[in-house]
Amino acid sequence: MIAVRWVHAFLDRRRGRFEEAAAFWTAVTGTRLSPRRGDDGEFATLLPASGDACVKLQAVGGGRWAAGAVRRPPVFAGTRLDQVCLDIAPGAYEEEVAFWAALTAWPPRRGSLPEFTVPAMPGMPVRILLQRLGTGPGRSAHVDLACADAAAARLLHERHGAAFVARGRHWIVMRDPAGGVYCLTERDPETGALPS
Numbered sequence: 617m618i619a620v621r622w623v624h625a626f627l628d629r630r631r632g633r634f635e636e637a638a639a640f641w642t643a644v645t646g647t648r649l650s651p652r653r654g655d656d657g658e659f660a661t662l663l664p665a666s667g668d669a670c671v672k673l674q675a676v677g678g679g680r681w682a683a684g685a686v687r688r689p690p691v692f693a694g695t696r697l698d699q700v701c702l703d704i705a706p707g708a709y710e711e712e713v714a715f716w717a718a719l720t721a722w723p724p725r726r727g728s729l730p731e732f733t734v735p736a737m738p739g740m741p742v743r744i745l746l747q748r749l750g751t752g753p754g755r756s757a758h759v760d761l762a763c764a765d766a767a768a769a770r771l772l773h774e775r776h777g778a779a780f781v782a783r784g785r786h787w788i789v790m791r792d793p794a795g796g797v798y799c800l801t802e803r804d805p806e807t808g809a810l811p812s
Contacts, residue, residue, distance in 0.1 A: 624670050625700050625742045625759055631658070631675040633794035636777075638673055640793050643776045644761075644769075645671070646692025662697075664689030670741040671697055671759075688741040693772060694764035696805040699743040703756045709748040716746060728810055729785065743808070758796070760787070762803035769800045786810055 629637040638649050638660060647662035650669070658675040667689035689696065704712045713733050717724045722735035724746075731748040745760065763769040770780065770788050777793035787799040802811050 622670075623700075623737070623740045623742045623744065624672055625697065626672045626674050627759065627796065628674050628676050629792075629794040629796055634660075634673065634675040637792060637794035637796065640776050640778065641671075641673065644693070644695070644773055644778075645689070645697055647671075647689070649673075662689075664692075666690050668741050691764075691805040693769070694805065695761045695769050695800070697742070697759055698762040698803065698805065698808065699745045699760045701745040701747050701758050701760050701799065703747050703749050703758065705755060706748055706751070708755070709746070713746055716744070758798050760799045760801050760803075762805040762808060763800050764805055766800045766802050773800070 627637065627641060641647070641662060642649050645662055645664070647664050650661040650663050652658070652660045656675070660673045661669045662671040662673065663669050666687075668687040670689065688698075702712070702716075713724050716722070716735055720735055720737075722737050724733045725736055726732070727734050727745065731750075733746040735744050735746075737743055761769065766788050770790065773790055773792075774780065779791045781789040781791050781797065783789070784799070786802040789797060789799055791797050803809065804811075
């Protein structure tokens with residue numbers, strides 16, 4: 617079995633809102649945008665001051681995956697984009713957990729709540745979280761930012777054009793200016809631990 621050795625997060629945004637999304641995500645992650653690339657300029661990378669550039673922006677319309685990365689970008693303004701959350705319908709959850717474990721060779725670990733499973737990912741800059749939805753047939757994904765102070769991060773993100781959607785147990789659901797949903801979590805941006 618071949619183990620997965622790297623993970624990249626792709627933020628897919630509509631082509632017409634790509635620049636707006638790029639301005640927002642570079643502002644709230646302390647990165648700069650790479651030159652656009654691809655046949656139609658559909659790809660760009662968020663370039664951190666240090667660590668690997670593991671977060672990409674993609675104007676919806678196709679493309680291919682990039683080479684791997686294992687070093688985490690630095691914490692910026694008390695936050696770090698640290699995980700991709702796969703939202704899974706209740707009836708498909710156990711099958712999805714088994715699929716991701718088999719695909720990646722990463723053993724699944726139960727998360728802080730019963731609806732979360734986290735693959736044991738050795739040294740990855742972006743973690744994967746499997747989340748069982750409460751209802752619905754949906755399957756989607758979003759990114760989560762670990763925040764030293766989620767309330768302060770919310771205010772910063774709102775100043776850059778994001779909108780509040782909802783409050784969860786350890787997270788705040790937000791919508792970026794291009795319409796993408798993401799979460800600000802109370803996970804420590806350095807250690808990943810939840811508050812006690």
